[in-house]
Amino acid sequence: AYKLEISLRDVDSTECNLHFIQKCFRCFCPPLFTNEYLITACVLPFLFQGYPSKTNMVKETGFYDTLGVKPNATPDELKRAYRKLALKYHPDKNPTEGEKFKQISQAYEVLSDAKKREVYDRGGEKAIKEGGTGCGGGGGSFASPMDIFDLFFGGGSRMHRERKGKNIVHQITVTLEDLYNGATRKLALQKNTICERCEGRGSRKGAAQMCMSCHGTGMQVRMHQLVPGMVQQVSTVCHSCQGQGQRISHKDRCKACGGRKILRQKKILAVHIDKGMRDGQKIVFHGEGDQEPGIEPGDIIIVLDQREHSCFTRKGEDLMMSMELQLVEALCGFKKPVQTLDNRTLLITSHPGELIKPGDTKCILNEGMPMYRRPFEKGRLIIHFSVVFPQANFLSEDKLKVLERYLPEKLDAEQPERMDDDLYIYADLEDCDLENRKRQSHQYYYMDEDDYASTGGVQCQTS
Structure with a gap:
């Protein structure tokens, strides 16, 4: 441990409102224990309560005087003082004491907040106003003096109660x-x-009646010592009133x-x-x-x-569907009925000569979803087409030659003048199952690995 001799008035940035004490200090008093840091008896009240333990640290006492408490008053003492004065000078009870009630509320707003209280103790009311955390509309946590009063006396006077219930x-x-x-x-x-x-x-x-165990707050605060010199502040629901603040x-x-x-x-x-x-x-x-x-x-x-629909899929304001066509429909036109979501029947029509190719996408305007809060405006009905080709050998060879005459001429590559077995190798087309081929490839790969692993390593032998 090292020695650090400073005056208590030089202590800075104390964060005693956290669950764990983060800083320890040494004063001129005998230390309570010796470890990495030294802590003394005169500092303990300062650490536990989060406020100065000596009145000579306070620059002004105006807010303390307004509440009728000493500068080293505890949070509970501040709370009781405010409660008593707020009831006495409330505008409903004393209409002529509105300014006094406002002063009481402003004083409590500053002193009940550890950070604002520290600023006030060091620089007075001027420091509060210059720091932007002053009361009376200067960025404080309460909108008006009545907000503080309602926080105490509204809803069973439970201090930590939520202002709005859960959804x-x-x-x-x-x-x-x-x-x-x-x-x-x-x-x-x-x-x-x-x-x-x-x-x-x-x-x-x-x-x-107000619960005397928690003084109407519904919560009890206890200090729990973890190790010598380190304490934890624990807030629990009051067991006497079950958090209601009254009995x-x-x-x-x-x-x-x-x-x-x-x-x-x-x-x-x-x-x-x-x-x-x-x-x-x-x-x-x-x-x-x-x-x-x-x-x-x-x-x-x-x-x-x-719920998922059997025919339509929604994408924004558009409706999307798939339509399957036979080859003759794709070439010669078609008329297909489609039942809409409001029980109308659309007759989807393609005239002869309007060729539909596999994968084509067409749309019908104003037959999609109604637009939210603009129900008379609708999106598009988008149709994805697929074409089903006839099965093999659906026509005889003679009829195929007749059909070929009506189809566009072939744009094949250069045709051989004569079919010579010495010049060409005949290659016949067969059905190809890509997925099955992929599974077989994986199977052969693992079989090869197993065969390789079973051979073991190379051993050297000497005669």
Whole structure:
């Protein structure tokens, strides 16, 4: 260990709000232990609480005086002081004390934040304003003094409660016809609702009392020593009030909800699927999630899951399909009916002379998917064509010669003047199965490897 003699007022960048103490210091007091760093008794309160332990470190005491506490007040003392003054000077109770209530809220906003409090202790109110973290609209964490009051006294006075409940996500299966024509689905679900009988209090009016174990915050903070000189700050739900911040006697509990403040009820939602919606699109029912006193209800989010269609595939606003033609249809024209998603019948027509080749793609305008929120505008119906050729020997040799006369002339390479076996080698075409050939090649490859491995290495022998 090394010796480092500094004054406590020189301690900088202390981050005591983290779970683990990251910095240790040595003062002139006798050290509690000797290790890589030295820590002393006078520094322990500073480390555990995240605030200076000596009043001579504070440049101004105005905010502390407003709350009626000392500069070395703990967070719990600040909290209790603010609670008492906020109730006393609230505008609803004292309409003429609005400015006083604002000063109390501003003071608590700064002192309840460890970083703002450190800035204030070193430079006073001027440093807060210059640093951009001042209260009263200067970038603080609260929009108004009433926000701080609501954080304390709204929703059971639980300090760490979320301001909005969790969202509930449901998935429903839809068809391509539903997305094309629009549809309405009924969705039945269970959700928490605030008890109407007790209006979410859990008891008769005025019967609930603040929990003294957590002082109404719903949370308890404990310091757990990991090793000498290193502690962990653990926040847990208060076991006395189960995180509610208040306690209700058994005789005063609401008969309808049993003191739980909420009831489980069935809810039926009408889900309207608009024309042109897509697979995976979300339909949001704002504020329809679980209810809880003091918390804004979350949302119910419906996610559309499109079932695969037997004929059509969607790509953006276009519909895509495949159509198989016989050779005679590709050469001489065709008329084929196609059933649309809204039960109309399209007659797909190709006139004689309009040659359709294998792999050709054609489209029909305004027969695709309706555009979302513009249902009278539609995309294209895209058709991919494949041509089925007749089987071998479908015509006799005489008829083939007749057919050849009607087809375009051959554009073959130079024809031999005479068929001489000495000049040419006859090569007949056969069916070729590429996949089967590939499997055989792999099989022969592994057989060769096995044969090579079985021979073993070369050994040297001496006579």
